[in-house]
Amino acid sequence: MIPLSYYLILSAILFCLGVAGFIIKTDVITVFISIELMLNGVNLSFVAFSHFLRDIGGNIFVFFVMVVAAAEAAVGLAIIIAVYRNRTTLNVDKMNLLKL
Amino acid sequence: MQVALFFIFATLAVAGAVNLLVQRAPINAALSLVAVMGALAVLYLLLGAEFIAFVQILVYAGAIMVLFVFVIMLLNAQPDEASHRSRVARIIGVPALVALLVEFAGFLATQFSDSPVRMGEYISSTEDLGMALFHQYLLPFEVTSVLFLVGLIGAVLLAARREDPPAAMPTAVSSSSAKTTPAELVIR
Amino acid sequence: MPNATFFLISLVKCGVVLFVLLTLVAYIQLAERKIVGRMQSRVGPTRVGPFGLLQPAADAIKFILKEDITPDSAHKFLYLLSPALSATLSMLAITVIPIGGGTVRLFGQNTPMQITDINVGLLFILGVTSLGVYGIVLAGWSSNSKYSLLGSLRGASQMVSYELALGLALIGPIILAGSLSLRHIVEAQQHYWFIVPQFLAFLIYLTAAFAETNRIPFDLPEAEGELGAGYHTEYSAMKFALFFLAEYINMITVSCVATLVFLGGWHGPVFGPALLRAILPLVWFVLKVCFFLFLYIWVRGTLPRFRYDQLMAFGWKVLVPLALGNILVTSLIVGLLA
Numbered sequence: 001m002i003p004l005s006y007y008l009i010l011s012a013i014l015f016c017l018g019v020a021g022f023i024i025k026t027d028v029i030t031v032f033i034s035i036e037l038m039l040n041g042v043n044l045s046f047v048a049f050s051h052f053l054r055d056i057g058g059n060i061f062v063f064f065v066m067v068v069a070a071a072e073a074a075v076g077l078a079i080i081i082a083v084y085r086n087r088t089t090l091n092v093d094k095m096n097l098l099k100l
Numbered sequence: 101m102q103v104a105l106f107f108i109f110a111t112l113a114v115a116g117a118v119n120l121l122v123q124r125a126p127i128n129a130a131l132s133l134v135a136v137m138g139a140l141a142v143l144y145l146l147l148g149a150e151f152i153a154f155v156q157i158l159v160y161a162g163a164i165m166v167l168f169v170f171v172i173m174l175l176n177a178q179p180d181e182a183s184h185r186s187r188v189a190r191i192i193g194v195p196a197l198v199a200l201l202v203e204f205a206g207f208l209a210t211q212f213s214d215s216p217v218r219m220g221e222y223i224s225s226t227e228d229l230g231m232a233l234f235h236q237y238l239l240p241f242e243v244t245s246v247l248f249l250v251g252l253i254g255a256v257l258l259a260a261r262r263e264d265p266p267a268a269m270p271t272a273v274s275s276s277s278a279k280t281t282p283a284e285l286v287i288r
Numbered sequence: 289m290p291n292a293t294f295f296l297i298s299l300v301k302c303g304v305v306l307f308v309l310l311t312l313v314a315y316i317q318l319a320e321r322k323i324v325g326r327m328q329s330r331v332g333p334t335r336v337g338p339f340g341l342l343q344p345a346a347d348a349i350k351f352i353l354k355e356d357i358t359p360d361s362a363h364k365f366l367y368l369l370s371p372a373l374s375a376t377l378s379m380l381a382i383t384v385i386p387i388g389g390g391t392v393r394l395f396g397q398n399t400p401m402q403i404t405d406i407n408v409g410l411l412f413i414l415g416v417t418s419l420g421v422y423g424i425v426l427a428g429w430s431s432n433s434k435y436s437l438l439g440s441l442r443g444a445s446q447m448v449s450y451e452l453a454l455g456l457a458l459i460g461p462i463i464l465a466g467s468l469s470l471r472h473i474v475e476a477q478q479h480y481w482f483i484v485p486q487f488l489a490f491l492i493y494l495t496a497a498f499a500e501t502n503r504i505p506f507d508l509p510e511a512e513g514e515l516g517a518g519y520h521t522e523y524s525a526m527k528f529a530l531f532f533l534a535e536y537i538n539m540i541t542v543s544c545v546a547t548l549v550f551l552g553g554w555h556g557p558v559f560g561p562a563l564l565r566a567i568l569p570l571v572w573f574v575l576k577v578c579f580f581l582f583l584y585i586w587v588r589g590t591l592p593r594f595r596y597d598q599l600m601a602f603g604w605k606v607l608v609p610l611a612l613g614n615i616l617v618t619s620l621i622v623g624l625l626a
Contacts, residue, residue, distance in 0.1 A: 002106050005208045010110050012204040016197050017117040023193040029126045029177055033133050037117055040140055051147040051222055056232045059152050059224050066159050067244045071251030073164045077171045078258035084175050154411040162418025170444050173429050226408060226468055
């Protein structure tokens with residue numbers, strides 16, 4: 001028997017680590033990965049609440065989060081490839097010009 | 101036993117996430133996230149969400165993260181170098197984040213400590229999920245599928261080769277088609 | 289059921305499955321060499337033991353005794369991890385496959401004839417096979433060699449693309465059975481096999497399965513004509529053997545899934561005395577799986593390799609639309625009849 005709060009705290013830890021990664025990392029792919037980590041942290045609390053409240057809605061939400069994450073990954077990585085082609089860098093700090 | 105399982109996989113998830121922060125090479129970060137996702141899938145199973153647990157493996161770990169790894173390999177992404185921005189983040193951002201986390205945890209621990217969750221008490225079956233998805237949530241479902249189609253076309257358009265293809269990217273076209281996979285998988 | 293008994297039963301079942309699996313892999317490989325040899329007017333291995341039957345043992349000894357090389361420029365950890373990952377994940381998928389409808393009595397408990405029976409078995413298999421891509425991708429990337437990298441890039445895009453067609457092809461039978469549990473899917477085929485109403489899905493599944501397991505005509509990731517040996521160019525000895533094992537276990541897995549989902553699993557004529565009645569379903573199941581394995585070898589002896597752009601175009605422009613159309617028609621008919 002595990003208190004709901006354990007799941008929620010784990011979820012908060014994962015989310016905060018994701019935020020930290022988003023702030024610290026300079027590599028655009030790793031920044032992107034950190035966003036995925038945040039989404040995963042939030043998903044855990046959705047599923048935990050879904051279980052706790054006996055409501056399938058939480059699972060549906062996770063489902064939609066996955067859909068959006070997939071679309072985001074596809075478009076985001078396409079953008080990264082396009083940017084890399086023009087700049088040949090993945091460092092976010094060096095992508096500071098609107099026009100070459 | 102499930103308490104033990106929870107702690108094992110919770111530790112694994114946190115360790116993976118910390119490793120994501122510590123590692124400098126993007127490929128290691130991506131693989132740490134895969135480990136986190138695997139651990140989370142087990143936690144979902146403990147919470148009785150079978151369908152979500154395996155879709156997590158199938159879509160997140162098996163498709164989205166493969167895409168990340170694929171792009172990392174394609175662009176041959178090197179370990180990132182520190183810059184002025186990250187130093188500022190370390191001095192101010194990280195302590196602020198820890199404060200935020202402590203606040204979160206304190207709130208959650210006091211608010212939900214007396215609400216136990218037991219494995220197998222409530223299993224969200226695939227059938228219920230489908231019923232809810234195609235009755236109650238039909239409109240969001242359709243809207244998301246449109247979003248997906250747009251994402252799919254956008255990804256192909258953005259990553260497709262222009263008039264003078266750089267020699268460094270021989271598989272750019274195939275990568276754009278591989279991108280659509282998670283999308284299609286979730287919609288159907 | 290007490291925990292100790294549960295662990296004991298699981299352990300016994302895992303042991304049995306592992307033993308059967310490894311033996312099967314060893315002898316499929318021998319059968320492959322024999323059959324392909326016959327198709328090419330050769331005789332295949334005959335020297336080791338009677339009819340070459342001890343050849344697998346000789347191969348195993350060779351794999352163990354060979355020098356284990358790690359390239360200097362390789363990423364050591366990932367180089368070591370990827371063969372292990374491939375082999376483990378391929379074995380993991382077998383755990384949910386039921387080989388018979390009845391139950392076995394072990395340590396005073398009736399237990400189903402599979403390691404574990406979960407409600408979303410088919411989804412589990414799809415999920416685990418989708419993780420198998422990592423073995424190939426990381427192998428190619430970590431060996432730090434051009435051929436390996438090209439092989440693994442091909443492998444990643446091929447497997448991710450064809451997995452889509454594979455999953456979509458399985459949805460037709462899932463709609464007909466109304467369940468993701470392999471046991472329920474087989475039970476739903478009591479009166480007719482799903483290959484009859486879902487013949488198109490069966491063909492799509494079969495094609496996609498060949499691509500998923502990187503077999504001829506879709507063996508681009510390891511095309512020896514152009515890439516050396518593809519993603520495992522730099523691997524030798526037991527590490528190579530693990531990739532080899534993974535490929536053959538994956539073949540067995542997709543054959544089992546094809547049998548369970550399309551060919552009615554263990555259903556077949558059952559007659560005779562009680563003992564024969566108990567054994568026959570198992571025999572039917574094994575025969576059907578062996579048919580698919582033979583098909584693999586037959587195709588290998590017959591078809592040439594695809595070109596890479598043909599492969600991607602075929603997957604995305606032919607298989608996926610056909611599979612989507614199949615889902616549409618199936619769900620329309622099921623909806624109208626219900």
